[in-house]
Amino acid sequence: MIGNYTASQTSQWMRRPLCRRYVCAEFKTLHLPVRDGDTVRRVGWRWALGLFKQGQYEVLGVWPAQLAPGLVAEDLHDRGIEQIKVIAGTGQAEWVSTYPDAVIWSSAGGTASENPPAPAPGAFGPRRRATLHSAAATAERLQACMTRAIQRHPPFEDEAAAAAFLAQALERADRRLHSPPKALIGRPPSVPAAGSAVAASAA
Numbered sequence: 001m002i003g004n005y006t007a008s009q010t011s012q013w014m015r016r017p018l019c020r021r022y023v024c025a026e027f028k029t030l031h032l033p034v035r036d037g038d039t040v041r042r043v044g045w046r047w048a049l050g051l052f053k054q055g056q057y058e059v060l061g062v063w064p065a066q067l068a069p070g071l072v073a074e075d076l077h078d079r080g081i082e083q084i085k086v087i088a089g090t091g092q093a094e095w096v097s098t099y100p101d102a103v104i105w106s107s108a109g110g111t112a113s114e115n116p117p118a119p120a121p122g123a124f125g126p127r128r129r130a131t132l133h134s135a136a137a138t139a140e141r142l143q144a145c146m147t148r149a150i151q152r153h154p155p156f157e158d159e160a161a162a163a164a165f166l167a168q169a170l171e172r173a174d175r176r177l178h179s180p181p182k183a184l185i186g187r188p189p190s191v192p193a194a195g196s197a198v199a200a201s202a203a
Contacts, residue, residue: 011167014061017080022050022060024105024132025076026139027089029065030146032162033155040155045166046072047146049139050084054131057138059174062166069094086132089139105132142173 026049031042044065051057061079063072073095076084087095088105095102124132149169156162 011164011171013171014167015079018050018058018060018076019052020080021083022052022081022085023054024086024088024135025050025060025084026135027087028139028143030143030150030166032150032166033153034159034162035155035157043159043162045163047166047170048072048076049135049142050081051131051135051138055134057135057177059142059170059177062170070097073098088132088136138177145173146170 027046028049029044029046031044033040034043045062046065046067047062048060049057050060060076060081061072063075077098084099084102086105087099087102095104146166146169153165156165
């Protein structure tokens with residue numbers, strides 16, 4: 001764990017109960033600047049976006065990037081998630097004990113730790129692949145919004161301030177996911193994205 005703070009310690013919303021089943025969970029990592037004496041260091045946080053039915057998403061949580069994926073899985077299970085069909089953006093082995101039936105998916109190339117090899121081409125039909133690409137696009141849009149908000153913010157005084165900012169920003173983003181027009185909702189690559197207002201309000 002990074003330091004003494006997690007975003008869940010600063011936000012009751014990050015400890016809220018979750019749905020029992022999700023089609024997929026897409027994991028991303030953000031880095032926030034935190035003052036450390038006369039220097040500024042980048043502190044990593046891993047967050048996740050869950051798809052629980054077609055076109056309906058929610059932010060599942062945020063954790064220090066150094067927290068073992070197995071402990072993240074335990075946190076999600078303790079908050080009510082019994083099944084995740086597809087997991088993207090995190091290592092496979094650490095999830096087996098908590099979600100043994102989950103399939104590890106990668107929508108793009110990358111390092112083995114951040115983007116594990118995708119399943120064989122026949123593992124998913126066209127509709128499921130389109131759903132997973134849409135979820136990846138939605139997570140990427142939200143990641144871009146959060147990154148811009150972080151870049152506009154001066155370095156945080158400590159990790160507690162960084163965690164509070166991140167929790168509040170993700171909670172606002174989650175509300176936008178549930179409020180039309182859903183500018184954050186991604187589309188499969190062959191379908192144009194709706195609207196360009198996505199960048200406006202992560203801060």
